[in-house]
Amino acid sequence: xxxxxxxxxxxxxxxxxxxxxxxxxxxxxxxxxxxxxxxxxxxxxxxxxxxxxxxxxxxxxxxxxxxxxxxxxxxxxxxxxxxxxxxxxxxxxxxxxxxxxxxxxxxxxxxxxxxxxxxxxxxxxxxxxxxxxxxxxxxxxxxxxxxxxxxxxxx
Amino acid sequence: xxxxxxxxxxxxxxxxxxxxxxxxxxxxxxxxxxxxxxxxxxxxxxxxxxxxxxxxxxxxxxxxxxxxxxxxxxxxxxxxxxxxxxxxxxxxxxxxxxxxxxxxxxxxxxxxxxxxxxxxxxxxxxxxxxxxxxxxxxxxxxxxxxxxxxxxxxxxxxxxxxxxxxxxxxxxxxxxxxxxxxxxxxxxxxxxxxxxxxxxxxxxxxxxxxxxxxxxxxxxxxxxxxxxxxxxxxxxxxxxxxxxxxxxxxxxxxxxxxxxxxxxxxxxxxxxxxxxx
Numbered sequence: 001x002x003x004x005x006x007x008x009x010x011x012x013x014x015x016x017x018x019x020x021x022x023x024x025x026x027x028x029x030x031x032x033x034x035x036x037x038x039x040x041x042x043x044x045x046x047x048x049x050x051x052x053x054x055x056x057x058x059x060x061x062x063x064x065x066x067x068x069x070x071x072x073x074x075x076x077x078x079x080x081x082x083x084x085x086x087x088x089x090x091x092x093x094x095x096x097x098x099x100x101x102x103x104x105x106x107x108x109x110x111x112x113x114x115x116x117x118x119x120x121x122x123x124x125x126x127x128x129x130x131x132x133x134x135x136x137x138x139x140x141x142x143x144x145x146x147x148x149x150x151x152x153x154x155x
Numbered sequence: 156x157x158x159x160x161x162x163x164x165x166x167x168x169x170x171x172x173x174x175x176x177x178x179x180x181x182x183x184x185x186x187x188x189x190x191x192x193x194x195x196x197x198x199x200x201x202x203x204x205x206x207x208x209x210x211x212x213x214x215x216x217x218x219x220x221x222x223x224x225x226x227x228x229x230x231x232x233x234x235x236x237x238x239x240x241x242x243x244x245x246x247x248x249x250x251x252x253x254x255x256x257x258x259x260x261x262x263x264x265x266x267x268x269x270x271x272x273x274x275x276x277x278x279x280x281x282x283x284x285x286x287x288x289x290x291x292x293x294x295x296x297x298x299x300x301x302x303x304x305x306x307x308x309x310x311x312x313x314x315x316x317x318x319x320x321x322x323x324x325x326x327x328x329x330x331x332x333x334x335x336x337x338x339x340x341x342x343x344x345x346x347x348x349x350x351x352x353x354x355x356x357x358x359x360x361x362x363x364x365x366x367x368x369x370x371x372x373x374x375x376x377x378x379x380x381x382x383x384x385x386x387x388x389x390x391x392x393x394x395x396x397x398x399x400x401x402x403x404x405x406x407x408x409x410x411x412x413x414x415x416x417x418x419x420x421x422x423x424x425x426x427x428x429x430x431x432x
Contacts, residue, residue: 061341073333076340078350101338141371142343146331150365151275151305 058104169250196254198283205250274364303344355380
């Protein structure tokens with residue numbers, strides 16, 4: 001069986017759909033394949049956000065611990081999704097936990113490596129930021145809807 | 156011949172229905188199965204339910220008139236009338252006018268994929284349509300039922316939703332927040348649209364839920380490729396007479412009770428962002 005290269009996997013992922021091959025190669029150069037068993041964590045609150053994850057299979061839930069309440073889950077991510085945006089801006093620390101709720105396969109992208117390449121090639125960096133900006137706006141809109149509690153009791 | 160007190164011939168005269176059974180769905184929501192001979196309602200329609208001495212409210216039909224079984228209304232106890240109705244015990248009487256309003260266009264959807272998106276209590280007006288579609292499974296291509304609600308404890312018709320999951324029906328549920336006991340999806344219902352498998356060019360969508368949720372959902376369905384004329388929403392306004400005479404439920408040039416509650420997205424879209432409506 002032929003093993004697909006990391007840059008091929010990058011180019012085939014929905015988040016990077018339409019990205020130029022050379023840019024996929026740049027990202028692939030910072031990537032490694034990982035697998036997380038059910039219950040394992042991709043990242044935990046407070047730790048350095050030195051990578052992000054391109055989910056290929058499985059599901060991950062974002063959660064935050066509240067004293068006396070245990071972890072509160074607020075977003076499930078699956079194939080086609082990106083886990084982790086805190087690597088984009090200082091202080092580069094995770095503010096949530098990301099736990100695999102089933103066996104999950106992903107590409108882990110070294111954030112420092114990618115930021116360096118984006119600094120060296122601003123066209124690449126801009127292309128990357130456009131995609132992450134779309135993701136951030138979508139997540140912001142979703143978070144606002146959740147915060148509005150539209151399904152709650154009208155009284 | 157005695158006049159029939161239904162929505163067509165005696166629209167203001169309630170008929171007496173009796174509660175056959177009462178089932179608690181969530182902490183504030185109950186389903187009443189009614190003995191109401193000759194009174195039913197197609198999926199998408201509503202009846203005016205009258206709690207004697209207290210008042211009358213519109214409540215969607217949650218059963219399928221084509222199937223055997225009682226007329227079912229699911230009621231969230233949020234005000235004086237709905238609390239009184241939801242508290243009725245088996246054998247208790249209530250007044251009923253109807254059925255009124257438009258239906259989910261199930262016949263129009265036949266031959267293509269069917270995408271049903273519900274938010275919160277919005278699953279209640281869609282339950283009859285889902286049951287009908289499952290009973291007539293061969294008429295449709297792929298069927299996707301996407302349901303978003305507040306928390307796992309707020310999932311309506313929980314055991315029935317679990318039964319809807321079968322090999323040829325896609326059922327996805329998401330909640331706004333949950334604790335670690337919940338292993339399902341967390342997030343907004345629009346997120347499920349991108350994951351659902353349907354052929355947008357020939358798909359029809361039925362959407363019901365809070366209006367904010369419906370606006371975002373209709374927009375996401377359109378972005379996924381479903382034509383606005385094939386997206387149908389169930390709208391809600393303050394309905395009183397239910398027959399288009401009092402004007403309380405006016406929505407632009409339409410009256411929700413008479414021209415809705417199920418309406419085409421391409422026709423109502425310009426009105427949905429007018430806050431005075």
